[in-house]
Amino acid sequence: MIELKNIYKKFPGGSVxxxxxxxxxxxxxxxxxxGPSGCGKTxxxxxxxxxxxxxxxxxxxNGKNINDLNPTILRRSIGYVVQQxxxxxxxxxxxxxxxxxxLLKWPEEELKARxxxxxxxxxxxxxxxxxxxxxxxxxxQQRIGVMRAIAAKQKIVLMDEPFGALDPVTRNALQxxxxxxxxxxxxxxxxxxxxxxEALKLSDKIVIMNKGEIVQYxxxxxxxxxxxxxxxxxxxxxxxxxxxxxILNALRPYLIPTATVNITSTVEDTLEIQAEQxxxxxxxxxxxxxxxxxxxxxxxxxxxHDMPISDYVKDTAYADLDTNLKxxxxxxxxxxxxxxxxVDADNKFQGLITVxxxxxxxxxxxxxxxxxxxxxxxxxxxxxxxxxxx
Amino acid sequence: xxxxxxxxxxNWRYILIxxxxxxxxxxxxxxxxCLVAIPLGILLAYKKKSNSLSMxxxxxxxxxxxxxxxxxxxxxxxLGSNTVIIANxxxxxxxxxxxxxxxxxxxxPKLLDVAEGLGMTRIQRLFKVVLPxxxxxxxxxxxxxxxxAVGITTVGxxxxxxxxxxxxxxxxxxxxxxxxxxAGAIGAAFMAVLLDILLGFVEKKLTPKQKxxxxx
Ligand SMILES: Nc1ncnc2c1ncn2[C@@H]1O[C@H](COP(=O)(O)OP(=O)(O)OP(=O)(O)O)[C@@H](O)[C@H]1O
Ligand SMILES: [Mg+2]
Numbered sequence: 001m002i003e004l005k006n007i008y009k010k011f012p013g014g015s016v017x018x019x020x021x022x023x024x025x026x027x028x029x030x031x032x033x034x035g036p037s038g039c040g041k042t043x044x045x046x047x048x049x050x051x052x053x054x055x056x057x058x059x060x061x062n063g064k065n066i067n068d069l070n071p072t073i074l075r076r077s078i079g080y081v082v083q084q085x086x087x088x089x090x091x092x093x094x095x096x097x098x099x100x101x102x103l104l105k106w107p108e109e110e111l112k113a114r115x116x117x118x119x120x121x122x123x124x125x126x127x128x129x130x131x132x133x134x135x136x137x138x139x140x141q142q143r144i145g146v147m148r149a150i151a152a153k154q155k156i157v158l159m160d161e162p163f164g165a166l167d168p169v170t171r172n173a174l175q176x177x178x179x180x181x182x183x184x185x186x187x188x189x190x191x192x193x194x195x196x197x198e199a200l201k202l203s204d205k206i207v208i209m210n211k212g213e214i215v216q217y218x219x220x221x222x223x224x225x226x227x228x229x230x231x232x233x234x235x236x237x238x239x240x241x242x243x244x245x246x247i248l249n250a251l252r253p254y255l256i257p258t259a260t261v262n263i264t265s266t267v268e269d270t271l272e273i274q275a276e277q278x279x280x281x282x283x284x285x286x287x288x289x290x291x292x293x294x295x296x297x298x299x300x301x302x303x304x305h306d307m308p309i310s311d312y313v314k315d316t317a318y319a320d321l322d323t324n325l326k327x328x329x330x331x332x333x334x335x336x337x338x339x340x341x342x343v344d345a346d347n348k349f350q351g352l353i354t355v356x357x358x359x360x361x362x363x364x365x366x367x368x369x370x371x372x373x374x375x376x377x378x379x380x381x382x383x384x385x386x387x388x389x390x
Numbered sequence: 391x392x393x394x395x396x397x398x399x400x401n402w403r404y405i406l407i408x409x410x411x412x413x414x415x416x417x418x419x420x421x422x423x424c425l426v427a428i429p430l431g432i433l434l435a436y437k438k439k440s441n442s443l444s445m446x447x448x449x450x451x452x453x454x455x456x457x458x459x460x461x462x463x464x465x466x467x468x469l470g471s472n473t474v475i476i477a478n479x480x481x482x483x484x485x486x487x488x489x490x491x492x493x494x495x496x497x498x499p500k501l502l503d504v505a506e507g508l509g510m511t512r513i514q515r516l517f518k519v520v521l522p523x524x525x526x527x528x529x530x531x532x533x534x535x536x537x538x539a540v541g542i543t544t545v546g547x548x549x550x551x552x553x554x555x556x557x558x559x560x561x562x563x564x565x566x567x568x569x570x571x572x573a574g575a576i577g578a579a580f581m582a583v584l585l586d587i588l589l590g591f592v593e594k595k596l597t598p599k600q601k602x603x604x605x606x
Contacts, residue, residue, distance in 0.1 A: 051507055076509030086504050090522050090598035100508055134600040148508075 001027050001062055002048065002156065002188065008056030009043055009212075017043040019212040020057075025205075027155075030182055030189045032199035034235070035209035041192040044209070045158050048190065049078045061156070076100055079149025079157035079187070083164045086145040087133040093119070093144055094129040100152040118147040121181065139170035143177060150187060160192045175201055176322060183346040196236060201250040201322065208232050220252045221351075224361070251321050251328065251342050254361045255351035258341075260285045261309065263292055268305040270295055283341050284313050289348045291318055291341055318343050321350060328353055393569040401573070405557065409577055412553035415471050415546065416539035419478020420486075423535060427483050428528065431490025432516070440491065448484040456481075456545050464549045474546030474553075481542055482535035489531025493524030526597040533589035540582040544574075554578045 002025040009018040017040045025031045033041040046052040048059060050071040059066045066074055087096045097118050098111045106114070119126055122143040133141050142162055149157045163171045175198060182189060182202075193199050199206050200220045208215045208223070208231075215235075216228045227233040260283045261270050274282050274297045284292045293313040300312050318341045319328050332340055332355055339354040398405065427448075434442055451459075459477050467473040497520050505515045547555030554577045561570030 049507060051503070072509050072511050074509075075507060080504070080507035082500070082504055082507070084500075088501065088505075088519060089600050103509055103514065132600045 001025065001060075002190070003060040004044075004047075004057070005060065006057040007044070007047060007054050007059060009040075009047065009052065010055045017212050018047070021209075021212070021214055022057075023207055023214060023217045025188055025190060027188055028186045029204045030191065030202055031205045031207060032191045032193055032203040033207045033209060034193055034196060034199045035215075037194065039209045040212040041194075041209060042160055045160055045190055045192050048156075048158055049075045049080060051075075051080075076103055076152060077154055077156070079154040081142075081145050081149045081157065081159040081162045083161045084138075087141055087148070089133055091132075092129065093131050093133065093136070096133065096144060097129070097148050097151055099148060100154075104152055106152075114151060118151055121184075122147045123177065137170075138166055139174055142166065142174060146178065146181065150185060154187065156188045156190075158190050161194065162191075163198070164193075171198075178202060179322065179345050183344065197250065200252050208235055221255060221257060224253050251319065251323060251325065251353060252350075254325065254353050254358050255342055256339075256354065256357050258283065258352045260289075260349055261295065262287065263310055263313070265309055266305065267300045267303045267307045267309055267312075270300060270309050271297070271305075281339075283316070283349060283352075284309065285349050288346075291316070291343050291347060291349045294341075316341060319353065320345065325358065329355075329358065394572050397569045397573050405554075405573060405577060408552065408554050408556055408574075409581065411471070411551075412540070412543050412555075412578065413581060415474050415543045415551060415553055416478055416536060419475045419539050419542075420482045420532060420536045422475070422479040423482030423486050424532060426479075427486035427531075428490050431487045431528075432494060432520075434487075435491045435494035438495070440495075445487060445491070448487050451480045452484045456542050457548070460542075460545060460549050469550040471546070471551040471553075473549050474543055474551040477546070478539040478542050481538055482532075485534040485538070486528070486531040489534075490524070490528050493527030493531075494520055496527065497523045523598050526593050529589060529593040529596055533586060533593060536585050536589065537582050540578060540585065544578045554581070 004024070005022055007018055007021045008016075010016050021040075021044060023031075033044060035041055043052055047054055048061075048066070050066060054067075087093075088099075091099075094115050097115045098106075101111055101114055115129055116126060119129055122140075124140060124143060128136065128140075133144070136144070145162065146157075146159075149159075163174050166174060179202060191199075191202065203220060205217065205219055206223060207217045210231060216223060216232045218226075223232060223236050227236060258279075259273050259277055261273050263284050263286050270282055274280075274295075280297050282295045282297070284295060286292055294316045295309055295312050296314065299314075300307075300309065303312070317331065317335055317337070319331065321342060321344050323342075328340065331337075332353075339352045339357075342350045342353050344350055430444060434440070434445065439445075456477065459480065460473065463473045463476055467476060501519060501523075502515055505519045510518060543551065543553050544555040544558065546553060547559050554574045557574030557577070558571050561567045561572075561574060564570060
């Protein structure tokens, strides 16, 4: 767990880069920092591995104040990925990957084994270990950059616009790679980006910053549904209409958070939740929040209240978080479902998507980018109706 | 021509001994300069001081004619090879200092930032990142220094240092012995060219490899 408590940073030059910034990142969470250029994202990120020293406030990692730790030792325990040239050009991929384990004096055999494991995680052929960074494409280099950041089994990784310099196609592939990687390895990530789509696609939570302060720290859903002010609204909106288009490549914005029931629950518990939700279908998950199936309320209405629900669970169709929105719409229509559950790459239940949740989101996205006509009269041809409105 | 060959074949042992002396006097001066100029260059580069006092002094030293330098040094250190070694040392400071400074300031600061972020100490950054990326430029400076030193050492015969210059003066003092002058001059030139090629090779060898198969 990383706790930033009222951190304050004033550069010798005199500008205040961070003012009273506080937020907590839970273990295993993926948190993005986003905001206009110069708002302090990089500065904030770099305070966590003490590349930038705080002027005020404190940062705790698992309860320990980082100022009580040796900065070099601290940095070896935190992965660091930067934009573009992160790899050492004079070292082979092998040497680059094992930089930190080597600093930590791992024995030679372990270094070798680790490098082979990492190149597999990077989804690259093993012979690449002998290559030099200049021989790899930008996307491949950045996969290595990400792997180097966890080579010594770091549990925290800081990333500063790691995909900023990549073309959209490579970028998208790398984002999907990061999602797979994050789900598999359960590291805590703080990720700086200025691309709202990217933040929405990857993050559990997003910190929206402006002028050195936090404007809102929330889940993507809440940023959409309850923006604290116009700035957030506009910022989240800007992401939704990048290049004037709807978000099609990420389902998060369209999700409705929904209560689930654990597979070990009884019929009684389930009926209670069902009454609360006012829905005929209740989704069933296991202890890891992984989706198992659903319960049709009709099936259990007659059952004994202390019966376990496991006998009544039915299989369900579901969609992945990174499914294209059009495919989901097609699925809903094809299956004639009212809603479809959405899971992340780990099969964990994320929420429901319904035709109406999609349409209301699209509605908002379209209206947000819409400049209202100066004269309503010109647009709406019926004068009498407008008068009534006024 | 034949006289020259004859001189070489009759005096090869003497020429070899003088070449060895010549080489060592040049080498010692350059090595001493390395000990001073490389650390100094690193220091200046880290402090980003390109026109510091030490750089200025090295610059001025470079402009003093070799005869003048040797004469002044002789007043302090007397006759003999030590005076020439010191002159070589002084002349080598600038090329080595300049190249060390250039090589190190050329390393991308972003790489150093990453290295620090990965948890390398200052010393580790120097030895694992800065020096590997700048060593070939530093060797280039040493190469320039040693070529100059071989020339200075030739003049060093005037302060009684020995070396190939001795052969040249001996030839000048003898009547009708052009081949002796030639032997000394060719020896010195040959040594300078050889060292230039040799260090040029080392320089290329140490250029940071960025591809598996290099072009040389
Ligand atoms: N080393 C420094 N010395 C002085 N001022 C600095 C330094 N680093 C950053 N700043 C200032 O602090 C503020 C925040 O900078 P920072 O780099 O954190 O912004 P950012 O949000 O990462 O911007 P971008 O999106 O452009 O990367 C800026 O006003 C910047 O000029
Ligand atoms: Mg930045």
